[in-house]
Amino acid sequence: MMSWLKGLAHLLMTYALRIVVWQRLEKQAFPAGSIMVIAPHPDDEIIGAGGVILQALEQEQEVHLVYLTEGEAACPAKPAEQVKSQRRALTRQVAGQIGLPPNHQHFLGLADGAVPQRNQPGYQSARQAIQQLIDTLQPDHVLATHELDYWPFDHVACAHLAEDAVAKATHRPNLYLYWVWAWYNLRPWHLSRAECHGLFAVSCTAPATQKQRLVSSYLDARAEDGSRWSGELPLALRRASRFSVEILQQRVHAE
Numbered sequence: 001m002m003s004w005l006k007g008l009a010h011l012l013m014t015y016a017l018r019i020v021v022w023q024r025l026e027k028q029a030f031p032a033g034s035i036m037v038i039a040p041h042p043d044d045e046i047i048g049a050g051g052v053i054l055q056a057l058e059q060e061q062e063v064h065l066v067y068l069t070e071g072e073a074a075c076p077a078k079p080a081e082q083v084k085s086q087r088r089a090l091t092r093q094v095a096g097q098i099g100l101p102p103n104h105q106h107f108l109g110l111a112d113g114a115v116p117q118r119n120q121p122g123y124q125s126a127r128q129a130i131q132q133l134i135d136t137l138q139p140d141h142v143l144a145t146h147e148l149d150y151w152p153f154d155h156v157a158c159a160h161l162a163e164d165a166v167a168k169a170t171h172r173p174n175l176y177l178y179w180v181w182a183w184y185n186l187r188p189w190h191l192s193r194a195e196c197h198g199l200f201a202v203s204c205t206a207p208a209t210q211k212q213r214l215v216s217s218y219l220d221a222r223a224e225d226g227s228r229w230s231g232e233l234p235l236a237l238r239r240a241s242r243f244s245v246e247i248l249q250q251r252v253h254a255e
């Protein structure tokens with residue numbers, strides 16, 4: 001009963017956030033150009049930036065997807081290697097659905113739930129790997145998950161890795177951070193905080209249906225025992241993935 005109530009409260013908060021975001025944030029079109037989207041786990045890129053990805057493909061811009069982990073922590077009762085291979089297969093399926101060539105997907109193979117934070121072992125090598133991709137692929141825009149996601153902590157690490165990789169790369173793309181779990185973890189009244197300054201809303205009404213199909217490819221894929229390969233997401237987050245709006249923030253680094 002309590003968890004049911006908690007779920008409902010979260011759902012109401014997410015819808016309230018949706019309303020406040022639409023009233024308060026500036027609406028912008030995402031700028032044209034090639035993109036590299038960094039996802040801590042397979043599905044984050046679609047949940048948080050699927051509309052931006054579809055728009056870029058529609059405009060025949062080059063799109064690269066970078067997966068920090070293969071999301072093996074989603075099914076703790078199953079062997080990690082099996083979950084990894086299933087979730088990697090889902091990324092291939094989604095790439096097939098949007099016509100993305102396999103060599104536009106990049107897997108860094110970090111441990112799910114343990115993407116290194118700043119000052120942790122492995123952080124610099126992960127940052128270097130991203131930096132190399134930036135210098136090789138030369139995207140106009142890099143997208144990574146936002147620190148406002150708070151949790152899973154991999155999402156915060158993703159924001160920092162992207163920020164530091166962009167700062168050190170020779171090629172200088174624009175950096176944008178996108179919301180995934182912020183839809184679940186943030187409250188409407190938090191939007192007045194300083195770290196929310198500069199957030200903007202991208203309306204993705206046109207690709208909304210196609211995005212939902214991609215979200216469903218990830219989130220509705222089940223093992224034989226009925227468990228979902230991408231884990232059981234809270235209802236509020238699942239609903240947020242259907243909103244025809246994506247929230248981003250540009251990061252401008254000091255030279």
Ligand SMILES: [Zn+2]
Nearest residue numbers: 040041044152
């Ligand atoms: Zn994630």
